Amino acid sequence: MLRCRLTVPPPRPRPGVSRLNVVRRWSSLLHRQWMLPSPAAPIHSISLSKSSSYSSDLAPALGGPASTVEVSDFDAPSFYLIRDDLLHPLVNGNKARKLDALVPLLRRYSATDLVTCGGCQSAHAAAAAVCCAERGLRAHLLLRGEQPEVPTGYNLVSLMYGSVSYVERSAYARREEMLLKHAESVAGGEGDVLWVDDILKKNSSGLNLEESDSMPMDGRGDPLSECSSETSLRRVVIVNEGACSVVGLLGLIRLVKYLSQAHIFGRDQKIVLVLDSGTGTTAIGLALGIIYLGLPWRITAVMLADSRDQYKEREKCLISNFKSIYGLETVEPNEGIIHWVDRLHPRRFGKVLNGEIDLCRRIAQQTGVLLDPIYTLAAWEHAVLLADAEAENHAKVVMLHTGGTLGLFGLAQSLSPIGELWKLDIAKGWYTSKARLNFHFPDVICSDAQLEM
Structure with a gap:
């Protein structure tokens, strides 16, 4: 279980804060340097026919209230798809959104090293x-x-771009201890080690490193670091698994503000945002954006890794930290905005059921949208169901594609045939084997009985 760190003490009593001051504080959060040059992403429309086939519209009509749409338009269930998977060849989906404010913050802090963790x-x-x-x-x-014997997918990308250490599962279970110990070894005896949210904690307003007018910039618009050489003291920043941190929420707030523009979804239209949730950070960031703008939107977050109570605990912890760091304790509560729901076909995290790879293949061929059976397929299935249910309420269903499609390469590796043991029947989407088939992605072992589910 990923636990949220309480990075700040209980807030001191503050004088009354007017709604205008709260709005100003919110607005100041978005006046900063960002990693992404724009919050925009392509938005497609996905329709489901009566024959259970899919079709896509690459340039759907956006904007305008739902009341202007004829009832006949809802005969074929449809939903919008935010193609965050197209943001960058390697850094896309919710990963890019959570790093949107975090990466510039590292540069302003003159960090030399980052330590983080995740699955293989x-x-x-x-x-x-x-x-x-x-x-x-x-x-x-x-x-x-x-x-892995043969690195593929995101594991290969990690090996090419970073310094990788593989950690036994027993040690990985104590994430904070593991991360801190490794960061201290990287920093050496005289270097600095700091958790990313503690950078914001250095100033109770969270704005001490947001101002960069007086800092010299390089050609990329990044502040020049005095600690970037190999001989300088290390400034090591720890980022939790999945960028589960306060600063990781800011890019999602920026996305909501972009989507609420009149020419996209507007501020008055009822919207149901659907996404898959690993740590839950993305859903929580979107919820904060909805609170900030006072939108009639809600979120359906499909739980993949933890229990509902654990997700709600993380939601409460992150939002509490966010409000404390940025002095927004008076902001309206967020109860009811996030609906944490189970997968339509519950299973242990990482398990792939019969037919799911074939379904991803069929969706890709019919719409050009690549999904993976671990994460994004879970959100897609809920979006399809909600598109039909919400049509009567004149609400638009919008799925956020959280990226992660390179994980298919890792999945293909774990499912690769060995001799004549088994084969994948693409036409039917099920596995046949001459011997017991065991595979895991990343940590789940499936038996013959499980594969028959």
Whole structure:
């Protein structure tokens, strides 16, 4: 279980804060340097026919209230798809959104190294390594489990861009201790080690490193670091698994503000945002954006890795930390915005059921959208169901594609045939075997009985 760190003490009593001051504080959060040059992403429309086939519209009509749409338009269930998977070849989906404010903060802090962790095929770890390498920082990645015989997918990207260490599962279970110990070894005796949210904690307003007018900039718009050489003291920043941190929420707030523009979805239209949730950070960031703008939107977050109570605990912890750091304790509560729901076909995290790979293949061929059976397929299935249910309420269903499609390569590796043991029947989407088939991605072992589910 990933636990949220309480990075700040209980807030001191504050004088009454007017709504205007709260709005100003919110607005100041978005006046900063960002990693992404724009919050925009392509938005497609997906329709489901009566024959259960899919079709896509690459340039759908956006904007305008739902009341202007004729009822006949809802005959074929449809939903919008935010193609965050197209943001960057390697850094895309919710990984890019969570790093959007985090990466510039590392540069303003003059960090030399980043330490983070994830599974063997962690998209977050790979994205962090790419972003650090592009900006002259060193990324140290602690990956759970054993080193694969043949690196593929995000594991290969991590090896190419970062310094990778494989950690036994027993040690990985104590994430904070593991990360801190490794960061201290990287920093050496005289270097500095800091958790990323503690950078914000250095100033109770969270704005001490947001101002960069007086800092010298390089050609990429990044502040010049005095600690970037190999001989300088190390400034090591720890980022939790999945960028589960306060600063990781800011890019999601930026996305919500972009989507709420009149020419996209507007501020008055009822919206149901659907996404898959690993750590839950993305859903929590979107919820904060909805609170900030006062939108009539809600979120359906498909739980993949933890229990509902654990997700709600993380939601409460992250939002509490966010409000405390940025002085927004008076912001309206977020109860009811996030609906944490189970997968339509519950299973242990990482398990792939019969027919799911074939379904991803069929969706890709019919729409050009590549999904993976571990994460994004879970959100897609809920979006299809909600598109039909919400049509009567004149609400638009919008799925956020969280990326991660390179994980298919890691999945293909774990499912690769060995001799004549088994084959994948693409036409039917099920597995046949002459011997017992066991595979895992990343940590789940499936038996013959499980494969028959």
